Amino acid sequence: MQNTFTVTLVETTLLTPKVRHLKLKRHDGQPLEFTPGQFVSFHFPAVEGKEIRRSYSLAAIPGQSSHIELALGYVKGGLASETLFSAKPGDQFTLSGPYGRLVLRDENPQRYIMVATSTGITPYRSMLPALAARLNQVKAVILLGVQTRTDALYSADFLAYANQYPNLDFRLCYSRETEKEGFLPCEHLGYVQDQFALLNPSPDKDIVYLCGNPNMIDAAYDILKEKGFNAQQVRREKYVS
Ligand SMILES: Cc1cc2nc3c(=O)[nH]c(=O)nc-3n(C[C@H](O)[C@H](O)[C@H](O)COP(=O)(O)OP(=O)(O)OC[C@H]3O[C@@H](n4cnc5c(N)ncnc54)[C@H](O)[C@@H]3O)c2cc1C
Incomplete structure (x- = not known):
């Protein structure tokens, strides 16, 4: 398994009727270094031998938060949605990342x-x-x-x-x-x-x-x-x- 780490849910709030904001912290106490625009993946227990992963973009504004912050849109019956929408502070999850290339590049368009x-x-x-x-x-x-x-x-x-x-x-x-x-x-x-x-x-x-x-x-x-x-x-x- 690649660079996975364990996190604990610290806080969960509704941003809108359909979107939940999650704040998580790493067990090792380290902040997650990431380039703005990147995402992390949750690793859920395998179902019928198949690994289950779901990705979420990192929402925290650098300098304003040391937590891993995510915004999760609710998909009815969705595996991750049902699990994460009902999660409580103290619940633990396995994540990997950060990943992704939707980041600002060294360029100056108009x-x-x-x-x-x-x-x-x-x-x-x-x-x-x-x-x-x-x-x-x-x-x-x-x-x-x-x-x-x-x-x-x-x-x-x-x-x-x-x-x-x-x-x-x-x-x-x-x-x-x-x-x-x-x-x-x-x-x-x-x-x-x-x-x-x-x-x-x-x-x-x-x-x-x-x-x-x-x-x-x-x-x-x-x-x-x-x-x-x-x-x-x-x-x-x-x-x-
Ligand atoms: C790089 C990346 C970043 C992402 N970042 C975010 C993020 O920041 N926030 C976020 O909420 N999601 C994000 N997603 C989507 C997220 O990873 C999941 O796909 C989403 O949460 C649904 O997962 P689920 O397990 O709840 O539903 P699933 O169990 O995967 O799906 C259940 C059913 O709903 C359908 N379905 C799946 N997604 C949707 C949808 N959006 N609308 C309607 N029907 C759907 C499926 O086809 C399936 O039939 C990202 C995906 C990628 C690839």
Whole structure:
């Protein structure tokens, strides 16, 4: 088994009606070193001899937390969802990682466009300080797509950064709201990829990150390919089991 370690659940809270925030700590007391954007994998007991692993992006904002923080969307009947949604402080789990390449690279495009559905926003949350450090040279647009206003996880964190950094534009897109009444300027009706019509992404100046629901990622990537983007300019992480 690769670099696994044991963790204890310290705290579990509901972020939205469908998303649970987990705070875990390592048994050895060490912090988990990771590059913002990476994920860890849970190793659950084997079922019928088959190893069960599920991955979750690391949500902690570096400098604000020494815990392993994760945001878990509930999938009814899902093995990990049912286990982790009913977990209690003190419960222990086996993890490995960090893994993943959905990270900021040593480059300065004119603009980053970072697109997420639901818990797909998690990697961008951990990137916030590193992204902010670049915002004197680059612009960034972060798009979070959820079904309704109550599903908008971590939006306060992104709005706080957007208020502090004029080069950061944070937009919320609701696929199942129908009325704009009472909306903040950052709130929009429709799918995240609908925002492309307003942002006019260009392969000459933009680097795009897509994270979360595979259908959103495929739909967004199709639009971007039509505009001339290649695979290196569009970094994708599909949340699949
Ligand atoms: C790199 C990576 C990072 C990820 N990060 C996160 C994260 O930060 N937060 C997070 O919540 N998830 C994340 N995921 C998804 C996560 O790993 C699990 O796939 C998810 O939690 C479902 O696992 P489960 O065991 O509860 O359901 P499963 O037992 O795997 O699935 C149960 C049933 O639900 C279906 N199903 C699975 N996922 C979904 C879904 N999202 N919506 C609807 N139906 C579904 C399955 O096809 C199956 O029929 C990530 C996945 C990857 C690959």
